[in-house]
Amino acid sequence: MNQVLTIVVDGLIYASWLFIVALGLTLIFGVLRILNLAHGGLYAVGAYAAAVFVPFFAGLGLPAEFSLLAMLLSAIAVAVIVAPLLERGLLRLFYGRDEVVILLVTYAVFLMLEDITKLIWGVQPYYVFEPRTLFGNVEIGSLFYVGYDLLLIVLAMICGLGVWLWLNRTRIGKIVVAVIHNPEVSAGMGVNVARIYMLAFGIGIFLAALGGAFTSPLIAVQPGVSVSIIVVSFAVVIIGGLGSIPGAAIGAVIVGLARSFAVYELPEAEIFIIYMVMVLVLVFRPEGLFQRVQARKI
Numbered sequence: 001m002n003q004v005l006t007i008v009v010d011g012l013i014y015a016s017w018l019f020i021v022a023l024g025l026t027l028i029f030g031v032l033r034i035l036n037l038a039h040g041g042l043y044a045v046g047a048y049a050a051a052v053f054v055p056f057f058a059g060l061g062l063p064a065e066f067s068l069l070a071m072l073l074s075a076i077a078v079a080v081i082v083a084p085l086l087e088r089g090l091l092r093l094f095y096g097r098d099e100v101v102i103l104l105v106t107y108a109v110f111l112m113l114e115d116i117t118k119l120i121w122g123v124q125p126y127y128v129f130e131p132r133t134l135f136g137n138v139e140i141g142s143l144f145y146v147g148y149d150l151l152l153i154v155l156a157m158i159c160g161l162g163v164w165l166w167l168n169r170t171r172i173g174k175i176v177v178a179v180i181h182n183p184e185v186s187a188g189m190g191v192n193v194a195r196i197y198m199l200a201f202g203i204g205i206f207l208a209a210l211g212g213a214f215t216s217p218l219i220a221v222q223p224g225v226s227v228s229i230i231v232v233s234f235a236v237v238i239i240g241g242l243g244s245i246p247g248a249a250i251g252a253v254i255v256g257l258a259r260s261f262a263v264y265e266l267p268e269a270e271i272f273i274i275y276m277v278m279v280l281v282l283v284f285r286p287e288g289l290f291q292r293v294q295a296r297k298i
Contacts, residue, residue: 095197
């Protein structure tokens, strides 16, 4: 029984931060129709930013609780600085081009971000330990977990619910949904589509950086962290269905539980099992579990 509980809890913890990153990827694709390969690089930038902000706040003599604020501010800073540079300075030049061209452009940005992080922060690993000491240990059954790890599950739920409420319960969110379904008609109705693109891209970047920032206490922040996250994030959104927020949530849980099961029962297949699940889903549901309903052309 303890083994099952361990697999489930560890799988949900892994799925939580993975969902935050995949949520940003899903939002960007849903609005801009861009498969943003640079997303993994922005996750890494968020992690590095947190590795700088957290010690800075600690050096000011502030209580350890402010490390959470430091991680949030680092994600906001990444979104505010990087999103306009990428969307307005680069991606906007390629709207309307072939999807493969934009895919290659974002891949080029991903490679540049990998080297930029090395130039700025070097190749030595950074460790962010302060946040993991805030919440102590939490007992679940006969097992003990670090409270911070369980906080990530709550954070993922807040991000998912927040984005869903924003899209479905606010005026600007409904405008974003209208742009998702038909940007041409939305522009004809007076919607500033370019501004909506910038807004959606900025929020997507923020979510990527937020995932990196709040994951930094769990990992060694070093070159290469961006590679694994972008590959697994794409597996999540492909399983769930490109552009679907519920799909991203279900996909993250499936990937998290599959990986956790492999770690405990079949460790040599830890990576393989994720892509095996993805292939099985694609065989029976080529557009993912939550495929978008499209209007029939006549």
